[in-house]
Amino acid sequence: MALLYKSDPARGAEWARILAEKAPELSFRIWPEIGDPSEIRYFFAWMPPDDLATRFPNLELMMSAGAGVDHLDLSKLPPDLPVVRMVEPGIVDSMVEFVSMSVLALHRDLIDYVAQQREEVWKQIRVRPAATRRVGVLGLGMLGEACCRKLTGFGFQVAGWSRSGREIEGVASYAGADELPEFLARTDILVCLLPLTDETRGMLDAELFAQLPKGAKLVNTGRGAHLDQDALLAALDSGQISAAVLDVVTPEPLTPGHPLWSHARVLMTPHIASMTQPETAVEVVLENLRRHQTGEPLIGLIDRKRGY
Template identity: 40%
Template sequence: MSILLVSRGRDVSPWIDAIQSERPDLEVRVYPDTAPKEDITFAISWNHPLGVFKEFPNLKCIASMGAGVDHILKDPELPENVVITRVTDEHLTNDMATFTTAVVLNYMRGLSAYKAAENESHWQPKPYLRQRDFTVGVMGMGVLGAEAAMQLKKLGFSVQGWAKSHKNIEAIPVYAGADELDYFLATSHVLICLLPLTPETANILNKTTFEKLPEGAYVINVARGEHLVEEDLLEMLDKGQLAGASLDVFRTEPLPKEHPFWEHPKIDVTPHIASVTNPASAAKQILQNYDRLTMGEPLINIVSRTKGY
């Protein structure tokens, strides 16, 4: 049996090194070098060419290289009998939580505005916020969202969450479903999107959502670019309904040089670096599933195709 790496636009050499460091005798193939295809039972994937997995008659599992699986599930020709798994890694989780905390702190103290002033040699102290002055709302209370919320709570922020179903997280109220979304939005002065990308959550960061936030709210998107309706964000920023936004993910990546987000004074852009999978760490977890598959044992971190996460 062989492991197949399938990834467009990503250097997979760190993954090869990580896997071979753990299992020197395990054969690793990189798409399109897949012959013989009958030997492939396990694939590790990110942004694969659609329809490619139907070429492998003995494929049993597709493991995402990261926490997200929308790049796999969007394939209409995905084999029905193949199990899909995701990475749940403490490094990924902590990286996301520290990044979102840094962005909230930057918003609270207005540091981006001072950087702009520095570029113009302009000295102008401004009032700033404190933790008690606003509430942070986290959309998506899975592993990443829950940890982000808890880290902010430990720093003294008022934090609340929203999810598809109710969650029991100590000291953090979590609202659930469409019936409780409006109240959650109306009381969230900073909105962090950490939702999985599903048909239900695509385009959820839209004009209707933004209008339900308090006037002058701040939006942080570290989930997927497809969550955000870009034109609606620009309109709400220009009208003053939103005070600003921090965006780490985009519909097109890299973000085109001519995109209006680059020059907008109320938008901070980062190049999808909020939480980056460490191949050395993730490979250990993925290989556990490879071993389980080989021995006929149940896999871990299985994704529900129905839920999309």
């Protein structure tokens, strides 16, 4: 019985070291050294091969290396194969750090000050109290809820939107398509933490931007495909959106010369908002293997019909 790993090779080496200590009985293999494919029962991966079902005929559990599963083509997986997303403290903590950093940077006009430094301009911008700034979080799953809780601690007026609604202490909750316009109208800084589905693909578009207050700001740490990049550029040029922090884009990396590379109102990072940490991720994986073997509910099991 073997666990196959297909993700960052450097972290894979850490996985091997940790698993040798915690589960020496488990055969751990790192892609592409898969050994006998028939021995693979568990697969932990980012971007698995398309022939997954035929290559590994005895696969019992598919585990995503990230908090989302949009990188998996669920239609090519056996319908009865359980799929779990990664639910571990390292992903949550790093995302909360990144979103907090981004919201605070936009709140405190960091993009303006970076531009001023380049121009050798010394000019103060009046500080606006956090209590007067309205932050809206799209997506209230594990990551969205954690970010909302942290942002309320800074004193922001925080609201969250999701498809079905979530109650979070100190956070105004909006749900469904009917309440989305009201949510957007009260949002000065919009944070996208949605799962990528057919319904959310391209959701950050010109129509959505037009419903935000003039000069609103954007943080996208969901997926690049959530964002209509041309619509964002147009909104930035018109002033409807005054600044953006993008951790995800399409494609990754952007093509050379793409306007977002050099746009003065955009801060961009290379999809690093959150990362799976081997020390804690291994514990979650081992717990899920134990649960799978004993028939207990799995941590992070997705709804195949919803796609998350």
